[in-house]
Amino acid sequence: MDITKFAIPEIIFGRGSLNYAGQCALRLGAKKVFLVSDAGIEQAGWLQRLMDILEKEGIEWVYYHGVTSNPRDFQVEQGAEMYLKNGADVIIAIGGGSPMDTAKGIAILASNGGRIRDYEGANKVQRPLPPMVLITTTAGSGSDISQFCIITDMARKVKMSIITRTLVPNIAIVDPLILRTKSETLIIQSAIDALAHATEAYLSVIASPFTEMHSLKAIELIHKNLKRAVETKSLDSLEQLSIAAVSASMAFSNAGLGAEHALAHSLGGHFDLRHGVIHPILLTAVMRFNLDSRVAKMADIGRIILNGTKGSDRETALAGIDKLQEFFASFDVSLRFRDEIGEEGRQYLEPICKMAINDACNLTNPRLANWEELLKICEEVW
Amino acid sequence: MDITKFAIPEIIFGRGSLNYAGQCALRLGAKKVFLVSDAGIEQAGWLQRLMDILEKEGIEWVYYHGVTSNPRDFQVEQGAEMYLKNGADVIIAIGGGSPMDTAKGIAILASNGGRIRDYEGANKVQRPLPPMVLITTTAGSGSDISQFCIITDMARKVKMSIITRTLVPNIAIVDPLILRTKSETLIIQSAIDALAHATEAYLSVIASPFTEMHSLKAIELIHKNLKRAVETKSLDSLEQLSIAAVSASMAFSNAGLGAEHALAHSLGGHFDLRHGVIHPILLTAVMRFNLDSRVAKMADIGRIILNGTKGSDRETALAGIDKLQEFFASFDVSLRFRDEIGEEGRQYLEPICKMAINDACNLTNPRLANWEELLKICEEVW
Numbered sequence: 001m002d003i004t005k006f007a008i009p010e011i012i013f014g015r016g017s018l019n020y021a022g023q024c025a026l027r028l029g030a031k032k033v034f035l036v037s038d039a040g041i042e043q044a045g046w047l048q049r050l051m052d053i054l055e056k057e058g059i060e061w062v063y064y065h066g067v068t069s070n071p072r073d074f075q076v077e078q079g080a081e082m083y084l085k086n087g088a089d090v091i092i093a094i095g096g097g098s099p100m101d102t103a104k105g106i107a108i109l110a111s112n113g114g115r116i117r118d119y120e121g122a123n124k125v126q127r128p129l130p131p132m133v134l135i136t137t138t139a140g141s142g143s144d145i146s147q148f149c150i151i152t153d154m155a156r157k158v159k160m161s162i163i164t165r166t167l168v169p170n171i172a173i174v175d176p177l178i179l180r181t182k183s184e185t186l187i188i189q190s191a192i193d194a195l196a197h198a199t200e201a202y203l204s205v206i207a208s209p210f211t212e213m214h215s216l217k218a219i220e221l222i223h224k225n226l227k228r229a230v231e232t233k234s235l236d237s238l239e240q241l242s243i244a245a246v247s248a249s250m251a252f253s254n255a256g257l258g259a260e261h262a263l264a265h266s267l268g269g270h271f272d273l274r275h276g277v278i279h280p281i282l283l284t285a286v287m288r289f290n291l292d293s294r295v296a297k298m299a300d301i302g303r304i305i306l307n308g309t310k311g312s313d314r315e316t317a318l319a320g321i322d323k324l325q326e327f328f329a330s331f332d333v334s335l336r337f338r339d340e341i342g343e344e345g346r347q348y349l350e351p352i353c354k355m356a357i358n359d360a361c362n363l364t365n366p367r368l369a370n371w372e373e374l375l376k377i378c379e380e381v382w
Numbered sequence: 383m384d385i386t387k388f389a390i391p392e393i394i395f396g397r398g399s400l401n402y403a404g405q406c407a408l409r410l411g412a413k414k415v416f417l418v419s420d421a422g423i424e425q426a427g428w429l430q431r432l433m434d435i436l437e438k439e440g441i442e443w444v445y446y447h448g449v450t451s452n453p454r455d456f457q458v459e460q461g462a463e464m465y466l467k468n469g470a471d472v473i474i475a476i477g478g479g480s481p482m483d484t485a486k487g488i489a490i491l492a493s494n495g496g497r498i499r500d501y502e503g504a505n506k507v508q509r510p511l512p513p514m515v516l517i518t519t520t521a522g523s524g525s526d527i528s529q530f531c532i533i534t535d536m537a538r539k540v541k542m543s544i545i546t547r548t549l550v551p552n553i554a555i556v557d558p559l560i561l562r563t564k565s566e567t568l569i570i571q572s573a574i575d576a577l578a579h580a581t582e583a584y585l586s587v588i589a590s591p592f593t594e595m596h597s598l599k600a601i602e603l604i605h606k607n608l609k610r611a612v613e614t615k616s617l618d619s620l621e622q623l624s625i626a627a628v629s630a631s632m633a634f635s636n637a638g639l640g641a642e643h644a645l646a647h648s649l650g651g652h653f654d655l656r657h658g659v660i661h662p663i664l665l666t667a668v669m670r671f672n673l674d675s676r677v678a679k680m681a682d683i684g685r686i687i688l689n690g691t692k693g694s695d696r697e698t699a700l701a702g703i704d705k706l707q708e709f710f711a712s713f714d715v716s717l718r719f720r721d722e723i724g725e726e727g728r729q730y731l732e733p734i735c736k737m738a739i740n741d742a743c744n745l746t747n748p749r750l751a752n753w754e755e756l757l758k759i760c761e762e763v764w
Contacts, residue, residue, distance in 0.1 A: 001621060003396030010547070013592070014385030165392070209599075209625045210395070217595050239383060243591045 004208035006254045007165050008145055009134075009172045011246065015235070018175040021050055021133060022057035025090050028131035028170055033061040034088035036079065036103040038068070041095045041137055044181040050094050050135070062086045067095070067102045070159065070272055072152045076105030076116045083110040083130075092133045096190070097141025097150070097275075100134045104149035104167050107132055116151050120160040122360050125167070132169035137178045139241040140190025140276065142197055142249025144172040150265065158269035161360045168253070174246055176239040184230050188331045189276020191229070191241050194248040195222045196279040199287070199301060200258035201251035203294045204364040211255035218248035220304050223327065230331070256364030259356070260286035263374060266356040270348055271341050280328035281337055284321050285381045289373065291317060293366040337382050349378045386590035388636045389547050390527055391516075391554045393628065397617070400557040403432055403515060404439035407472050410513035410552055415443040416470035418461065418485040420450070423477045423519055426563040432476050432517070444468045449477070449484045452541065452654055454534045458487030458498045465492045465512075474515045478572070479523025479532070479657075482516045486531035486549050489514055498533050502542040504742050507549070514551035519560045521623040522572025522658065524579055524631025526554040532647065540651035543742045550635070556628055558621040566612050570713045571658020573611070573623050576630040577604045578661040581669070581683060582640035583633035585676045586746040593637035600630035602686050605709065612713070638746030641738070642668035645756055648738040652730055653723050662710035663719055666703050667759045673699060675748040719764050731760050 012020050025033055033054055037047045042065070054061050064079045083091070083106055093103035105116050107129040112119070119125055134144035143149070149162040179187070195218070201207060202215035221244035229237035263286070264278040291298055291314075299313035302320020305327070310319040325335075334340050337349075353374040356362060362369060394402050407415055415436055419429045424447070436443050446461045465473070465488055475485035487498050489511040494501070501507055516526040525531070531544040561569070577600070583589060584597035603626035611619035645668070646660040673680055673696075681695035684702020687709070692701040707717075716722050719731075735756040738744060744751060 001396055003394065003399050003402075005392070005394050006390075007392040008388075008390065010387070010389040011592070012385065012387050013590070014383055017385050020385075208395070210393070210628070213595055213599055213629075217591075246592070247595075 001208070004206065004210065006208070006210045007147065007168050008250050008253065009169045011145070011172045011174065013174045013242070013246065015177050015239070016175065017173050018049065018135060018178065019053060021092065021135060021173060022053045022059060024133045024171045024173070025054065025059055025092060026057055028090050028133070030059050030090035032086065032088045033059055034083045034086070034091045034106070035061050035063040036067060036091065036093040036099045036106065037063070037065065037095050038099050039065070041099070046094055046137060046178060046181070050092070062088055064106070067099045069098050069274065070152050070268060071098045071102040071105065072154050073116045074154065075102055076109060076151055079106035080109035090131045090133065092135065094135040094137060096136070096138040097143045100136065100141065100143035101149045101151060103132060103134065104143070105151050105162070108149070108162070117153055117160065119162045122163045124162070125164045129166050133171045133173065134169045135173040135175070138182065138186060138190040139179060139238070139245035140193040142194065142245055142252065144169065144174065145246055145249035146253035148253060152269050158355055159265035161265060163360055174242050176235060176242045179238040179242065180233060180235070185332070187229055187241070188226065188333065189274055190245070191222050191226045192279045192328065192333070193276045194218060194245040196260060196275070196283050197252040197257065198222070198248035199283065200260055201248070201255040202301065203290060203297055203366050204255040204258060205366055206364055207255040211251040214247040214251040216300065216304065218244040218251065219301060221247070223305055227330070257361040258286065258290070258365035259362055259369045259374060262356040262359035262362035262365070263353070263378070265359050265361065266352045270352055271345060273340060277334065277340060280333040281335055281340070281381050282377070284325045284328070285377045287321050289369070289377055290365065290367045335381070337378065346382070350375055353378065383590070386588065386592065388590070388592045389529065389550050390632050390635065391551045393527070393554050393556065395556045395624070395628065397559050397621070398557065399555050400431065400517060400560065401435060403474065403517060403555060404435045404441060406515045406553045406555065407436065407441055407474060408439055410472050410515070412441050412472035414468065414470045415441055416465045416468070416473045416488070417443050417445040418449060418473065418475040418481045418488065419445070419447060419477050420481050421447070423481070428476055428519060428560060428563070432474070444470055446488070449481045451480050451656065452534050452650060453480045453484040453487065454536050455498045456536065457484055458491060458533055461488035462491035472513045472515070474517065476517040476519060478518065478520040479525045482518065482523065482525035483531045483533060485514060485516065486525070487533050487544070490531070490544070499535050499542060501544045504545045506544070507546045511548050515553045515555065516551045517555040517557070520564065520568060520572040521561060521620070521627035522575040524576065524627055524634065526551065526556065527628055527631035528635035530635060534651050540737055541647035543647060545742055556624050558617060558624045561620040561624065562615060562617070567714070569612055569623070570608070570715065571656055572627070573604050573608045574661045574710065574715070575658045576600060576627040578642060578657070578665050579634040579639065580604070580630035581665065582642055583630070583637040584683065585672060585679055585748050586637040586640060587748055588746055589637040593633040596629040596633040598682065598686065600626040600633065601683060603629070605687055609712070639743040640668065640672070640747035641744055641751045641756065644738040644741035644744035644747070645735070645760070647741050647743065648734045652734055653727060655722060659716065659722060662715040663717055663722070663763050664759070666707045666710070667763045669703050671751070671755065671759055672747065672749045717763070719760065728764065732757055735760065
């Protein structure tokens with residue numbers, strides 16, 4: 001086995017764990033916290049709740065709210081300026097992947113200077129970041145656990161992957177109570193995002209025994225609980241999805257992802273699409289493309305999805321992929337690109353695929369993919 | 383599910399990972415490293431190797447070698463004095479549980495002052511510790527991963543459990559190449575120690591989904607690989623034991639242990655016995671004591687040990703415990719206390735059990751145990 005690294009934040013998990021946010025900030029030496037969130041979280045009341053918790057501990061804060069879905073380079077740059085001007089010392093984000101990735105981008109620029117595009121790729125961040133506490137409000141992005149940060153470069157219309165160990169926050173707070181205010185659509189998209197993380201990480205060329213067990217656990221939990229979570233919003237099922245998202249993130253943060261995420265970054269940057277929208281369309285197609293490179297491992301996934309075997313490893317793997325596609329189809333999601341980007345979008349697939357092969361995620365895909373092969377995959381699911 | 387916390391160090395795992403020690407020290411800001419090790423590691427050449435790696439990076443070091451098996455309070459106090467006198471700034475330990483726990487004790491006293499007994503129990507350490515890199519040379523103690531530190535109080539003749547999140551080192555380096563210089567006895571004792579960690583953590587009252595999967599993985603890997611590792615010393619099997627020890631430690635560090643470890647601390651402190659010697663005698667007896675409180679979970683363990691089921695959960699659990707005892711018996715270890723401490727030691731069992739009920743590990747045992755019950759267990763395996 002090659003040398004492998006495994007890094008995760010300290011995790012505080014459970015119903016009501018949001019209440020620990022103030023103590024966490026104090027432990028990290030906070031005098032003035034830089035808060036990052038978005039309109040949805042504000043409206044759901046969670047931001048105010050967090051502000052109250054900080055105030056109770058006597059901690060000052062300043063709030064940056066310029067976050068959108070699929071955060072952009074200029075937002076991160078504005079945020080860093082505000083962080084420095086206000087003399088903040090600890091960053092706390094509460095939200096889904098967008099506020100958390102914005103917070104990470106702000107942390108990079110506040111301590112390392114320059115423009116966010118300077119840090120695209122792996123291990124480009126040299127100086128230590130300000131302490132961070134990330135509070136996830138979805139069970140999906142995994143940004144609260146991971147060393148990944150995805151920011152859209154508006155000039156090139158691409159989601160940049162910034163990957164470095166220092167992006168692992170000091171503390172991740174995962175409170176399943178927060179999921180109760182989420183819409184059905186967001187629960188589905190987030191869970192499918194986590195499922196894609198777990199799957200691609202399991203098949204990655206740098207997967208390790210430490211990441212593999214988390215991948216399989218996540219796949220199992222999402223497959224078992226998503227239907228029930230959507231139908232009942234029961235706290236038990238939402239909690240299981242949260243455990244799955246944390247596990248999936250421990251896996252992909254340390255094992256990397258694959259060609260499906262490379263494509264999702266380029267597609268998402270161009271069309272402003274969420275990962276959770278792209279994965280049901282692309283994931284099984286990319287799995288089929290990768291099958292011959294990872295038959296035994298895809299059979300492991302198949303056995304979980306099928307709850308049993310179906311002939312040889314290859315047959316089990318293929319049946320698993322089919323069943324996974326049926327699983328996606330059982331939710332209200334698109335399974336074809338044309339339904340998301342329309343006929344006028346089709347012309348952009350070629351430049352998008354040419355961009356995707358340079359995404360850091362493509363490096364850990366089990367089968368080397370050139371842009372023509374990626375385009376073929378996209379055409380298959382047109 | 384209650385609120386649960388999960389904290390582990392950054393882990394660098396794999397053949398040759400020792401070579402990263404210098405870079406790790408630099409990343410933590412080292413100018414003068416405080417090295418902790420013991421005679422066995424010196425003789426095997428690993429200490430010199432580490433010194434060479436540090437020198438190559440231009441890092442000064444000072445070496446503290448006053449470590450014995452089952453480290454003692456006065457050793458830790460001497461070490462802290464030496465750390466402060468020499469103006470060291472990062473602690474690196476290379477060795478088994480003894481040097482690593484000594485290093486942790488030194489870290490506590492160097493930054494928090496006082497005597498080491500002041501910190502016995504859970505969460506008594508207030509101030510941050512110096513940065514630590516722990517390099518394990520056994521696949522067992524898990525001190526490289528855990529928030530535990532076990533130091534013998536010489537006056538009371540007891541192994542004190544010191545448990546606090548800040549004892550999780552910054553970086554753990556796990557290099558299976560180092561295991562090749564270990565004796566057969568040490569490989570067996572270490573693996574059985576890890577197996578006991580995994581088992582007690584799985585049954586603990588504060589086990590969580592994050593710790594449970596690591597427990598089961600560790601039990602499976604040790605059961606599958608220990609025989610082969612002892613017989614062949616193949617690098618593959620030693621590597622599997624290393625993965626198991628890391629997994630077991632992720633579990634117990636966050637889930638705690640149980641009555642078996644509480645007893646092992648009191649017994650080990652009194653008779654200067656290693657954990658690996660005590661567990662084959664006590665573990666299955668304590669499991670039988672706990673059975674009614676954790677039937678389903680013991681059946682999970684049984685299914686791994688039996689590689690299948692045997693009737694009801696209770697029957698599977700019991701058959702698993704029997705099989706585990708056979709597994710221990712298949713190695714050259716004592717299965718009765720009288721073989722280790724002799725008839726003259728028997729009189730001390732009562733005061734030892736009275737001490738054990740106050741050990742922090744007893745608090746997470748699934749069935750509340752009083753000293754009379756612990757004594758009964760010890761008598762059963764006399």
